[in-house]
Amino acid sequence: MIGRMTMMLGALACGGAALAQQGLGSQGNAMTVGVMQDRAANGPAQALFVEKCAMCHRQMGMGTVILSRRMPATQAMLEQRTDLTGDYVRTVVRTGMGNMPRISRGEVSDRQLDTIVGYLTERRP
């Protein structure tokens, strides 16, 4: 299990895509934007998401930052989405989307992708 390792800084501490906008949308030099990404996980499925996806899809990840430009704040953090389907996640991972590169099966196996899909779709109503 991946242990809790950091606290998020300041405005980033509340969670949500708006935070990415707060962190990057205001004044200041991009070289000194501080971010301590929450790397915690509960259970193996979330741990796999953290290992494979969180670097870009949690707070201040490249994916979160770019997604927050074109969708509502609550949509930019994948773990807060309730509308993701398995087919959609699989397609985006394997074919890429916008600035997201394709993720190879060497990096994320089909079985691992099934686990991540399960985690990201469990919040569907």
Place this chain on the structure above:
Amino acid sequence: MSIPDIRPALKDFAAAIGAQNVFFSDEDRAAYSDHFAADETRHRPGAAVAPGSAEEVQEIVRIANRHRVPLWTISRGKNFGYGGAAPVAKGSVVLDLTRLKKIEIDEHSGTVLVEPGVGFFDLYDHIQQRKLPLWLSVPGNSWGSVAGNALDRGVGYTPFGDHAAQICGLEVVLPTGDLVRTGMGAMAGSPNWQLYRNGFGPGWDQMFCQSNFGIVTKLGLWLMPEPEAVLGYDIEFDKIDDLGWAVDTIAALRREGVIRQSPSMGNWLRSAAVMTTRSQWTDSKGALGEDAITAIRKRFNIGWWSVQLRTYGHLDMAEAAMRVIDRAFDGKAVLAKKPKRWSRGETPEGTPFSGVPVTFPLANANWHGGRGGHIGYSPVLPARGDLAMAQFRRTYALYEKYGMDYHASFSFGERSLTNVNQLLFDRDDPDMMGRVDAMFRDLVRDAKANGYGEYRTHIDYMDLVASTYDFGGGALGKLNRTVKDALDPNGILSPGKSGIWPSHGGARA
């Protein structure tokens, strides 16, 4: 160049490492292509194989030799500005080492032995979970491999930021399939493999950097003991010409060891391209004009140039270094000089200056909206202010000539300066992509005319850059080829890497 039918080899690969680890569908081949390319098919591999152990790497190499099939080795394949996972020679089989993820840390000595699949976030998590008092040095975009980045001579922002210089001991699969360990690792059971670089006789670690002479399956690296304090300044400069005196000031501090990290002095676009998109500033084509530059600087409250200086270590030492830095900048006009101070027990700065991995800087791929990317152009020059200014003026003129937005920094080595440029582009704009290629060739020509060479380059330009290292009629290139042919007689390992091609084999220039 021609590559033989790889299908018989794929069968043997599948028998050796399992069919589930051999990938050759169109979707798989696309996943190992150059993600930033206008035409991803130019460097599309024929297949990819992902072994799970050094023994499996050895077996793959033996099979590749039997079938004369070229392999293109990647660690994690995230070096996007330089071609990502894609091979120089189209049709090569990508040897993807991302499944090799072992981490062995010697806490007492401050060293780590990593396999190539270990990313910066993996190693960071490993250290944090165990609460080890060790800091990483990470590049500005930290999703890549720790070993791969060091082997490609990547750089970070702490005193351990010259990553290739921190290498201490390798395990390497040679092109014949034999396994060697370098330095003290050549002695079975040595406790000094990650402690003493040279061993006895010739040292080979650097031979496997940016080369195609072997496949590194383990890499020893020195880590920075957690400092007691990190002090520094974030400095903004108002005028373009401030670059000259600032380079002379900082270079002296770097030579003397007052500053032991590699500061990077960059322009306003570094902030704007990460935090915003171009359409927020202008609808006009061509390089950004003065109005937009002024608006960007005002919005982010930044200078034409910015630099971050940091000193690390015991508080007494860091404070003493800060006093020297103060004296060095005394009486010199800066726009802002904001002090930074961290001491043990506080939350770290949360940037690469404190070894924290981040990925958001690559949001600059979205600068033009749509599907973007960048290509790196990074010539090395002497750490002198007058030469830095001249370099800036010539390069800036080329950005304007080709209608590209100036995105550059000057990174301080101990004796040299690397002018890191990122040409930010929209890969769905064919006209722009054509200009990028022409501009890149012009930039290389300009650097060569001044005696400067690039330290690293994209797969499209490896032959071009190698050709600029031309002393003695290209004597270095001849030496590289002699070594290549001796170690890899069938020419199967990463043909074309760094402009090194085999004389014989399935893929040769």
